[in-house]
Amino acid sequence: MARMMPAYCPGGSPPGERALYAALQSGDGTDDWIVLHSLGIADHVRGVEGEADFVVIVPGRGVLVIEVKSHRTINRLADGLWKLGNDAPTARGPFQQASEAMYSIKHFLEKRGVDLRSIPMLSAVWFTQVRARTMLPSTPEWHDWQVLDLEDLRNGPVSAVLRTLAKGAKHLDDKIRYFSYGGLGPDGAMSARIASLLRPRFEIATIAGDMRRVRQAELVTFIEEQYLALDSMADNQAVLFAGPAGSGKTLLAVEAAQREVAQGSSGRLLCFNKLLSRKLSSDFGDAAGLTVGTLHQELLRISGARVPPGAGAPFWERDLPEAALEVLLDRPDLAGDFLIVDEIQDMVRDPYLDVLDLMVHGGLANGRVLLFGDFERQAIFESGDVRASLGVRIPRLSSHRLTANCRNLPRIGYQVNLFSKLRPGYRHFRRQDDGVDPTLVPYRAGADQSPLLVQAVRALRDEGYELNEIVVLSPLRNGSTAQTTPDSWLRQVLHSADGRHGRPGQLLHTTIQAFKGLEAPAVVVTDLDHRLVPGFESLMYVGMTRATDRLFAVIESGTARMIVGGKL
Structure with missing residues (x-):
């Protein structure tokens, strides 16, 4: 595995950068590689400052500076300007950006005494969404070997990087006498020095926190199956993405919203869970053209209604949808260009579908509608035969099934198969097994579980997990162990989850129902x-x-026996 700097890919990075980061991180034969992501350049050869999307340092091969373009369309206009996706036309094309970043880095290193005479310093552009190698024409403005594309990303970025470095080195050897005489650099020591100069605080030694962040980066990787799912979005007006927990549905819903907004459309990304809504809202910020929230939050916003004291199911499931429906009937301008719904399995009731129908131009039957749902055992707010109801409302609804688990380590998934009696259950996992089984801790019915909870937290702390990386869940809305514990230490560190990351020293707790759609390392x-x-x-x-x-x-002894015996 390559040494990544930083050890995780920021969530706000463009999709192409996230995909390339994950692919380089997990590529075979890259143990001695060092990859810098999003390197700021304060002393830029052209502007006040700049940035290199990736700097890949490969011992014995060279240094490759990569400019990543995630756009789905690339145009060169008649006047010579570049038009990338929905971005404004610009005279400064991606190859010029990559070259300027490379020369800026080269000058920085030379000023600090780095001998680059036998080290190929090269630049390239990676178009992650298009087949640029076959579609871009030949031109004296760039070399063919400086173009990398969607097929390179899918077929293996490691070989693509090595190919580019090899052809670039040959070009330098043809132009500069004796360039490769004595062999190409950098060697291992020089690679580490270059990395430490570009990122002085780089810690080469892998620590537990870095490893967890590396695994977190794996969870947001759009793997091959998910790329196929996203491709189907472009070909179908209405799509239902169905898959079990951990198959990346929320990740795809977020990416779908980003793509719709990038194309200039406006619409809604709705979910059912309040904590998940807070996380999504935090991730998106104030994205122009996008409304993010729970279905009920959106109904309250549209209707202007206030929640009455002691509001129960009749208000949320009947009165509130009816109030919003009246407004939407009078205000067709409130409909959006698209509607994306996560956790759709919990919203398939006629009153909800009626208002969703008016939230998108063309309605559910003819509008741009992307639905994400789990129809295994996650419809814990039961609403009947949801798939049949969706088929009636959206006759042209296409379906794409996500089958691989990309969230959980395999041994967690196998335990879920056993305990929840999933049929057929998880069979394929994207993440590698680390050899650690889930821990089942039995307790006697009615006994205080606080000592067992303390033991579990301490075991996780001993393994290197921070308190704010651990979440305590319970199926009980009232009277859970976290709510009622007499343990003084637990009462001090336990805090109710609100959808945001816990602060250092906080041990978050909530119900299973409230945490649906979210995840935690432990x-x-x-x-x-x-x-x-x-x-x-x-x-x-x-x-x-x-x-x-x-x-x-932490499971009651009789319940554990019945689960193992298959009699629950």
Whole structure:
């Protein structure tokens, strides 16, 4: 695995950069590579400052500065200006950007005494969404070997980088006498020096926190199956993406919204879970043309209604949708160009579908509608045969099934198969097994689980997890172990989750129902007694799949015996 700097890819990075980051990070034969992502250039050869999307340092091959373009359309206008996607035309094309970034870095290193005479310093442009190598014409403005594209990303970025460095080195050897005499650099020591000069605080030694962030970066990678899913979005007006927990549905919903907005469209990204809504809103900020929130938040906004004291199901499921419906009927201008709905399995009721129908131009039957849902055991707010109801409302609804788990480590998924009786269950995992099984901690019915919770948290802390990387979940809305614990230390560190990352020293807790759609590196699920809550297997399924890396399940002894015996 290449050494990535930083050790995780920021969530706000463009999709092409995220995809290339993940591919370089996991590529074979890159153990001695060093990859710098999003390197700021304060002393730029052209502007006040600049940036290199990627700087790839390959011992014995050279240094490649890569400019990434995630646009789906690339045009060169008659007047010579570049038109990338919906961006404004510009005279400064991507190859010029890459070249200027490369020369800026080269000058910086030379000023600090780095001998680059036998080190190929090269630049290239990676078009991650188009087949640029076959579509861009030959021109004296750039070399063919400086073009990388969608096929290179899919077929293996490592070989593409090596190909570019080899051809670039040959070009330099043809132009500069004795350039490669004595061999090409940099060697291992020089690679580390270049990296430390460009990022002085770089820590080469891998620490536990870096490894977890590396695994977190894996979770937001649009793997091959998900690329195919996104491609189908462009070909179909209405699509239902169905898959079990951990198959990347929310990730795809977010990417779909970003793509729609990038094309100049406006619309809504809705979900059912309030905590998930807060996270999505935080991720998007104030994105122009996009409204993000829960279905109920949007109904309140549209209708202007206030939540009455003690509001129950009749208000949320009947009165509020009716109030919003009246406004939408009078205000067709409130409809958007697209409608994206995550957790659709929890919203398929006629009153909700009526208002969703008026939220998008053309309605559900003819509008741009992208739905994401889990029809295994995650419809914990049951609403009947949801797929049949969707088919009636959207006759032209295409379906794409996501089958691979890209969130959980395999052993967590296998435990979910057993406990939740998934059929056929998880069979394929994108992440590599790390050899650590989930931990099942039995307790006697009625006993205080606080000591067991403390033991679980301490075990996770000993493994290197910070408190704010651990989440405590319970199927109980009232009276959970986290809510009622008499343990003084737990009472001090436990904080109710609100959809945002916990602060250092905080141990977040909430219900399984509220945490649906979210995830955490480590999860401790308490109060697992099948006699305490209806729909126990569904709640087990949701709760256990929230953990990306470590899972502790504090489970009542009789419930554990029945699960293992298949009699629950």
